[in-house]
Amino acid sequence: MDEKELYRKLGYIKVSPYRTNTLKSIGDDMKMPSEIARDIGIRTSQVSAALADLKKQNLVVCVNEEVRKGRLYRCTDNGFEILKYL
Numbered sequence: 001m002d003e004k005e006l007y008r009k010l011g012y013i014k015v016s017p018y019r020t021n022t023l024k025s026i027g028d029d030m031k032m033p034s035e036i037a038r039d040i041g042i043r044t045s046q047v048s049a050a051l052a053d054l055k056k057q058n059l060v061v062c063v064n065e066e067v068r069k070g071r072l073y074r075c076t077d078n079g080f081e082i083l084k085y086l
Contacts (some may be wrong), residue, residue: 001078009078011086015050018042022050024086025081030074054079081085 013019021040025031027067033051037044051073054060059079075083084085 004082007086009059010082012057013054013059013082013086016050018046018050018051019053020086022047023059023075023083026073026075026079027083028075030063030072032072034069036073042056050061064078 013023021042022085025036025039031039033044035045036051037047040047050063051060055062056079058076059082060073061076063074065071
C-alpha cells in the first residue's frame with residue numbers, strides 16, 4: 001500500500017472509534033464478533049457494521065465465510081500496517 005493510500009485508510013479508521021477499537025481488538029489474533037463486542041464494550045451489531053467497513057477496505061478478512069455462526073476475523077497485511085499507526 002502506498003503512502004497516500006495508507007493515510008487515506010488511516011483517516012477512515014481513526015474517524016470512527018468503533019472501527020479503530022474493532023481493529024485494535026483483533027490485533028494479531030482471530031476473533032468472533034461477540035468476542036470483539038465483549039472486549040470493547042459495544043453491541044455485536046455495531047461490531048458487525050465496523051467489520052463490514054474494515055472488510056471493504058481490505059483490512060480484515062473472514063477466514064470461515066461459509067459458516068453462519070462462529071465467523072472468525074483476522075487482520076490482513078494492510079490491517080497490520082494500519083495497526084502500527086493506531
